Amino acid sequence: MTPLDPLALSGPLWVVAPHPDDEALGCGALLAALAEAGREVWALLLTDGGFSHPASKAYPRPRLSAVRLAEWREGLSVLGVPPARTVALGLPDGALGEHLTAAARAQVRQAFAQARPGTVLLPWERDPHPDHRAAWHLLRGVLPSDTLALEYAVWLPERGADADWPRPDEVEELTFAVGDWRDAKARAIASHRTQLGLIADDPDGFVLAPEMVARALAGPERYFRRFDGGAS
Numbered sequence: 001m002t003p004l005d006p007l008a009l010s011g012p013l014w015v016v017a018p019h020p021d022d023e024a025l026g027c028g029a030l031l032a033a034l035a036e037a038g039r040e041v042w043a044l045l046l047t048d049g050g051f052s053h054p055a056s057k058a059y060p061r062p063r064l065s066a067v068r069l070a071e072w073r074e075g076l077s078v079l080g081v082p083p084a085r086t087v088a089l090g091l092p093d094g095a096l097g098e099h100l101t102a103a104a105r106a107q108v109r110q111a112f113a114q115a116r117p118g119t120v121l122l123p124w125e126r127d128p129h130p131d132h133r134a135a136w137h138l139l140r141g142v143l144p145s146d147t148l149a150l151e152y153a154v155w156l157p158e159r160g161a162d163a164d165w166p167r168p169d170e171v172e173e174l175t176f177a178v179g180d181w182r183d184a185k186a187r188a189i190a191s192h193r194t195q196l197g198l199i200a201d202d203p204d205g206f207v208l209a210p211e212m213v214a215r216a217l218a219g220p221e222r223y224f225r226r227f228d229g230g231a232s
């Protein structure tokens with residue numbers, strides 16, 4: 001494992017989140033460090049986030065999606081990414097894998113055209129969530145070959161099978177200590193109130209486990225860089 005030097009990353013930098021909260025859980029400390037260093041950071045949200053509480057009457061999908069988008073922008077502001085540098089595509093949460101289309105790739109390219117990425121933080125290829133894996137495939141189809149791709153893990157430590165982890169011959173693992181950015185990362189995660197128990201009328205709805213939040217705050221954040229550059 002090698003410590004990641006944020007100042008060595010080419011900009012502009014983009015973080016790609018399948019759902020609102022992935023960027024905070026996976027990359028919150030690094031994003032805060034980049035912002036503090038004055039780097040240009042952008043964020044791309046792929047799905048509408050509207051599938052976390054499908055049985056809630058109080059938060060039907062359109063309302064939930066709108067609230068989650070606001071939470072996403074609030075959390076990113078804490079991490080130093082202003083709303084003007086956020087792009088949300090609104091693809092369907094829970095079904096991203098069914099939307100790996102030319103139209104979706106065109107939407108991603110259009111977003112990146114606003115600030116051609118030098119570095120992209122995207123979900124790890126085998127992060128154990130179907131939308132995260134689909135996000136990897138969507139992004140791999142559009143990243144320019146001279147863009148540095150760093151893959152971050154969200155669910156790997158909690159849910160990963162052995163085969164989900166990167167092999168030593170596959171990637172170099174870079175780590176970033178949460179350290180001084182713990183408070184900013186904690187506040188960014190706390191912005192996602194709908195994922196932390198706000199919605200009371202869907203007992204089967206998603207709630208971020210306190211252990212998961214504690215692990216994300218303890219760090220270090222892990223970033224995987226492929227030896228083959230990720231050409232696909």
Ligand SMILES: [Zn+2]
Pocket residue numbers: 018019022129132154
């Ligand atoms: Zn996610």
